[in-house]
Amino acid sequence: MWNESFIRMNEISRRTLLAGSLASTAVWMMPPSFAAAEDGDVSESAKAAHDAVEAVREAILRISREVWKTPELSLHEEKSSEIHLRELREAGFKIVSTGTSGIPTAFVAEWTQGESGPKIGFLPEYDALPDLGNAAESRQTPGPTGVEVGHGCGHNMLGAGCTGAAFALKKMMIDKNVPGTIRVYGCAAEETEGAKVYMARDGLFSDLDACLAWHPGPMNATGLLRSAAANILRIRYIGQTAHAGVDPWEGRSALKGAELFGIGIQFMREHMKPTTRLHYIYTDSGTAANVIPASAEIIMVIRDQDREDVNSVTEWVKDVASGAATSTQTHVEIDHFFGMYDLLPNETLVNQIHAHMTKLPMEWTEEEQGFAKAFQREMQLPEAGLMPVIMPLLPEITTGGSTDVGDVSFNTPTGLFAIATMPIGVGLHTWPVTACGGMSIGDKGSIYSAIIMAGVGYDLMTSAELRAAARADFDRRKAGRKYVSPLAETRLRPDGIPQHLLMRDGSQELGVEFVEEAVDSKTPMP
Structure with a gap:
């Protein structure tokens, strides 16, 4: 019975709240002044x-x-x-x-x-x-x-x-x-x-x-x-392709840059606050095992309790991305394309x-x-x-x-x-x-x-x-904090808007960047 489980509630956690099971596993420990307000x-x-x-x-x-x-x-x-x-x-x-x-x-x-x-x-x-x-x-x-x-x-x-x-x-x-x-x-x-x-x-x-x-x-x-506040980054490594079996020394693997970035993120975790969340996916890692990948891409979501903390962690993530590029002799491009308060x-x-x-x-x-x-x-x-x-x-x-x-x-x-x-x-x-x-x-x-x-x-x-x-x-x-948009000034609109809607809306003339329908869902979900 729900009432019986409610009686047994004795704690609250972010995990139970997000899992949607809080109603049957947690009780609210509220200051009396708030509860009676x-x-x-x-x-x-x-x-x-x-x-x-x-x-x-x-x-x-x-x-x-x-x-x-x-x-x-x-x-x-x-x-x-x-x-x-x-x-x-x-x-x-x-x-x-x-x-x-x-x-x-x-x-x-x-x-x-x-x-x-x-x-x-x-x-x-x-x-x-x-x-x-x-x-x-x-x-x-x-x-x-x-x-x-x-x-x-x-x-x-x-x-x-x-x-x-x-x-x-x-x-x-x-x-x-x-x-x-x-x-x-x-x-x-x-x-x-x-x-x-x-x-x-x-x-x-x-x-x-x-x-x-x-x-x-x-x-x-x-x-x-x-x-949580959040920043979302697109981190793209550019390397040099080569035959992976014949002359791999001629190449520089973008995938290795991306992999080393992932390892660097793991080494950050020990030093993060309990409120920090780092999660990511690889959206491009090459197309053939016998070809040195010339490109690799990661979508990275960084969350923390407020904009100040999330921006601080973001700078560290960017340093890790640059360090991985230096270590693998690749080039990295970082696009901070979205964020939230x-x-x-x-x-x-x-x-x-x-x-x-x-x-x-x-x-x-x-x-x-x-x-x-x-x-x-x-x-x-x-x-x-x-x-x-x-x-x-x-x-x-x-x-x-x-x-x-x-x-x-x-x-x-x-x-x-x-x-x-x-x-x-x-x-x-x-x-x-x-x-x-x-x-x-x-x-x-x-x-x-x-x-x-x-x-x-x-x-x-x-x-x-x-x-x-x-x-x-x-x-x-x-507390006197001014709202500063997490969006870059050059960021006019989101990625992924279908071309025909941009054309219909008059927001964009047909151009090279919109030749293909931007419908691949590489953007993560909040």
């Missing part, structure tokens, strides 16, 4: 948000279901972004931009009432993942477009909840004649080179009073969760979100619980079903993962939470997440999340005191 009664705005979401329910579910049926990889989200744009236009939102910040499938839309007032943002995502296509069934079976692509991170639900919250908040503001601006950011490519980082560099979040988002998960929870939590927004979460009618049918338990049997997990309660507030903890929401959080107060859309113990980026997202479990995630965000959004729109408290916590945590 929910100020004020939100019953009125929670009820209004529930009613407003009911009024736009069909639009929310239409977004989630259509995006689920047409899954698209990062930077390829033509249909998915257009589904959101179609519904936003229908709901009376102005499309401020498409192809935002150089990314064809990104956009910004907004709606304003009155001549002044607060500005609240929402962050829908809609990209899918490779190899996770699945039908809405509790077994592995191809989905609407096969198995190649599927919403194994639940972004069909995530996007529907965020955009739907904007619709509901608009209705609440009209009903009470509340002035303000609602802004919806179409956040393409979260799984690779997230649009939010490019938007943040362009200052698109800096005028907001607050930003709200959620993510599907195995639990119903919010708290002072921090994600750590997530800056906001205690004021977290408390307000949790207050609204506790007002949710968290209900799962017997059929939905049975569906969830079938996954758990399939994956040899305890048959605990779906989480039926709201978790206590989570204490401050840094996870090993990263998100481009971090860059948003360094530009405006940002609130995040999770709603259970997958069985307890099942992690993200798995086929059960895709399956649950295509049926009533996923529908409830979209609806529940929209209710919470609409309610909190309304509170922010109507309470200058709440906005001031969120800003004060933001300023305190930021």
Whole structure:
């Protein structure tokens, strides 16, 4: 029984959180002042948000279901972004931009009432993942477009909840004649080179009073969760080819440079902080064993608790790469092509979100619980079903993962939470997440999340005191640090944008660098 396992909880760890099994293995050890920090009664705005979401329910579910049926990889989200744009236009939102910040499938839309007032943002995502296509069934079976692509991170639900919250908040503001601006950011490519980082560099979040988002998960929870900052490097070694059997002395192996780099990284590990993560793959290592490789390439992800630490480790990694090149008489090229900030939590927004979460009618049918338990049997997990309660507030903890929401959080107060859309113990980026997202479990995630965000959004729109408290916590945590984009100034857009989208968007004329479709997925996933 889930309640029995909850009683046995006695510790929290990054590992259990990321594995998605935290709900059945850990208890929250929170400072009493934080646990009791929910100020004020939100019953009125929670009820209004529930009613407003009911009024736009069909639009929310239409977004989630259509995006689920047409899954698209990062930077390829033509249909998915257009589904959101179609519904936003229908709901009376102005499309401020498409192809935002150089990314064809990104956009910004907004709606304003009155001549002044607060500005609240929402962050829908809609990209899918490779190899996770699945039908809405509790077994592995191809989905609407096969198995190649599927919403194994639940972004069909995530996007529907965020955009739907904007619709509901608009209705609440009209009903009470509340002035303000609602802004919806179409956040393409979260799984690779997230649009939010490019938007943040362009200052698109800096005028907001607050930003709200959620993510599907195995639990119903919010708290002072921090994600890791990250840098991603492409390290390419250039050598000299030769016949490996006849005259290898004439060559210089790029692969040896790459291999020595890997060894150098292993020797770094003893001296890294517990928060540091170094992981990499070889994306090019030669084509024939009897030919000295003239080129080799590594994609390297470096994570740490904040930008200062991750940048420090990055410089060491670059030194190792250069040293390996010197040792093997090869040449190395280092492209620091992407990075993300750590997530800056906001205690004021977290408390307000949790207050609204506790007002949710968290209900799962017997059929939905049975569906969830079938996954758990399939994956040899305890048959605990779906989480039926709201978790206590989570204490401050840094996870090993990263998100481009971090860059948003360094530009405006940002609130995040999770709603259970997958069985307890099942992690993200798995086929059960895709399956649950295509049926009533996923529908409830979209609806529940929209209710919470609409309610909190309304509170922010109507309470200058709440906005001031969120800003004060933001300023305190930021501690005077200036946001400096992790992107190089010369980096105009992400890798991997299909040529036809660049042509359609007018972002790029046909040239040598785009002769081939840039669809090979060498970019790692956050």
